[in-house]
Amino acid sequence: MTSQVxxxxxxxxxxxxxxxxxxxxxxxxxxxxxxxxxxxxDQCLSTTTAVYMSGTKVTDVNIKTCGLPELCASGSLNLGxxxxxxxxxxxxxxxxxxxxxxxxxxxxxxxxxxxxxxxxGCSAKVSCEGDEDxxxxxxxxxGSNTVSMKGCVSKSLCIASGSSSVxxxxxxxxxxxxxxxxxxxxxxxxxFLLMIVPLLSSILFY
Numbered sequence: 001m002t003s004q005v006x007x008x009x010x011x012x013x014x015x016x017x018x019x020x021x022x023x024x025x026x027x028x029x030x031x032x033x034x035x036x037x038x039x040x041x042d043q044c045l046s047t048t049t050a051v052y053m054s055g056t057k058v059t060d061v062n063i064k065t066c067g068l069p070e071l072c073a074s075g076s077l078n079l080g081x082x083x084x085x086x087x088x089x090x091x092x093x094x095x096x097x098x099x100x101x102x103x104x105x106x107x108x109x110x111x112x113x114x115x116x117x118x119x120x121g122c123s124a125k126v127s128c129e130g131d132e133d134x135x136x137x138x139x140x141x142x143g144s145n146t147v148s149m150k151g152c153v154s155k156s157l158c159i160a161s162g163s164s165s166v167x168x169x170x171x172x173x174x175x176x177x178x179x180x181x182x183x184x185x186x187x188x189x190x191x192f193l194l195m196i197v198p199l200l201s202s203i204l205f206y
Contacts, residue, residue, distance in 0.1 A: 020044065021094045025064040037095075040066035044097035047071070047088035050104065054081055057103075064097050075154025076104065077136070080116035080126040086157075107131070114152045115184045125181070128152035135183035138174040150183050 022044035025033040045067030051059050072090035076083060085104040091097060107130025114135035116126040128135075132152035140147045158176040177183055 020092065022066055023064045023095060023097050024066075025062065027061055027063065035064070038066065043067035043069075043072070043090040043092050044095075045071055045088065045090050046097040046099055046101055047086055048101040048103050049087075050085045052083040052085075055083075060103050062100050067091075067097075073154075073156040074104065075156040076107075076130065076132055077151060077153050077157065078114075078126055078129060078132055079149065079151035080118065080124060083129075112152065113180050114150065115181055116151045117148050122148050122150050123184075126151055131155065134158050134176040134178060135181070136174070136176045137183045 020040045020042070021037055022040045023035055023046075024038040025035045027033045043066065044064070046064050047062075049061045049063070050057055051061075067090035069090075072088050074087045074089075076085040087101045087104045089097075089099070089101060109127040109129050110132065112128035112133060112135075113125050114128060115122055115137075116124045118124045129152070131154045133155050134153045136149075136151055136153045136158075138149040140149050153176055
């Protein structure tokens with residue numbers, strides 16, 4: 001009898017985990033989306049990503065969908081000319097991702113410097129802002145060419161993992177490190193997983 005009750009409880013919990021209902025709103029190329037309900041296995045996600053070009057905001061993108069732990073972090077990526085901020089929130093009850101989050105506010109320089117890439121190579125320097133306390137480097141596949149990407153990033157977007165690439169997105173050797181201008185060297189201490197890589201890729205490399 002005990003084993004039967006235990007099995008019943010496990011089945012109930014497992015069923016609940018697989019039947020979490022979330023709102024989904026994924027922007028189309030027109031920038032708008034049609035809201036729908038989807039079934040998620042773990043969490044619901046609401047996130048707002050803001051993109052700045054030369055200090056001027058060019059777009060806000062609001063997304064609602066299923067959430068993964070690595071997608072729930074908020075922070076920013078600063079490549080110098082281009083900066084991307086992400087304000088994200090995950091929750092684990094039915095239809096809990098109704099809120100449209102505001103974009104993160106602009107932050108002042110924090111004194112840290114990282115290398116960035118421009119048309120002359122990757123020896124430019126960018127001033128990090130707010131909680132951007134790491135430097136990043138990455139290789140981005142653009143057609144038949146490999147383009148380097150460097151800049152500042154928030155610790156919350158740096159995830160220690162065994163992988164240094166993002167499968168299917170042409171992003172490889174994506175890593176972050178601590179210390180001023182540390183991304184000019186070849187050795188890095190932490191792998192880097194960037195939740196807004198698809199958005200960033202579509203903006204920078206379309």
